[in-house]
Every structure is written in structure tokens, then in C-alpha cells.
Amino acid sequence: MIDLQTIFDQAVQDCQLFLELLDREQDAxxxxxxxxxxxxxDAKSPIIKALSLHDQAIAGWCQQAGKQAEQTMEGFIDSLGQPQLRQDYEAFRAALLRCQDANQRNARLVRHSQHATTHLIDLLRNQGESSQSVYDRQGLTSRAGSQRPLTKA
Incomplete structure (x- = not known):
């Protein structure tokens, strides 16, 4: 069985690859x-699978080493008494957090793009606020907007 330090090292490398892809995704x-x-x-899919396998390997290694279900991962790593292993675990956690932040950033970009596209489509369909009462469905100017009394303006 592979030792835990090696699993963490491989997982950090895969996180770095995933982070690079997320940065390229942001640009795209x-x-x-x-x-x-x-x-x-397509490139992210195998890395996600690899990270999932790392997760399974870490869980399996820890279970075989006697980690209790109620014990936190940090507590378990500390109980092993290997400072280098704790550093490797922290590097892995930091890499995961960077991936999570980049993924959330990209998700915000996607949501913003979807919102902007929806708004533009609504404008084209004459359903948006800025174009309301300017054109009717036949493309003719609407006269309803100019007949408002000044007291309601």
C-alpha cells in the first residue's frame, strides 16, 4: 500500500493541474x-477522477491505520506524530482550498454571463425594463409611455 505522504504529494500535484485548468477556464x-x-x-474530467481516487486512498489508508470515525483528520494526522506528514496534509488542504476558490470564481463568472445573456434576450423580446414601452411586439413604437400624466412621472 502507498504511504500517506506519497498520496498527499500526488494529490497536491493533481490539485495544481486542476488549478491551472481552472485559470485557463476563467480566461476562456x-x-x-x-x-x-x-x-x-474534457481535460478536467480525468483530474477530477484522480482527485476522487486520492480521496478514497486517503480514507482507506487512514481506516487501516486506525482512524476513528469521530476523529478529525487533523487530529488523526497529529496523533501519528510525524511533523512532515502534517505539513504535507496542510499543503494538500491549501491546494484544495485554492481549487475550491477558483471553481467558485468561475461559477460566479458563469452565473454573471447567464444573467447578462438573459437580460439581453429579454431586451430583444421587449421584456426588459430599459426597453419597456418603447416597442411593441410588431416592432412599432409604443405610444402608451408618452400619455402618462405628469403627476405620475
């Missing part, structure tokens, strides 16, 4: 490059 999202986004999605 900003450029609205759908072809690149598809390529990145």
Missing part, C-alpha cells in the same frame, strides 16, 4: 470561447 469564460471551454471540460 471571459473571452466567451466555447470551443476552449469544451476542451477544458
Amino acid at each position: 469564460l471571459a473571452r466567451h470561447d466555447m470551443t476552449e471551454l469544451e476542451r477544458l471540460l
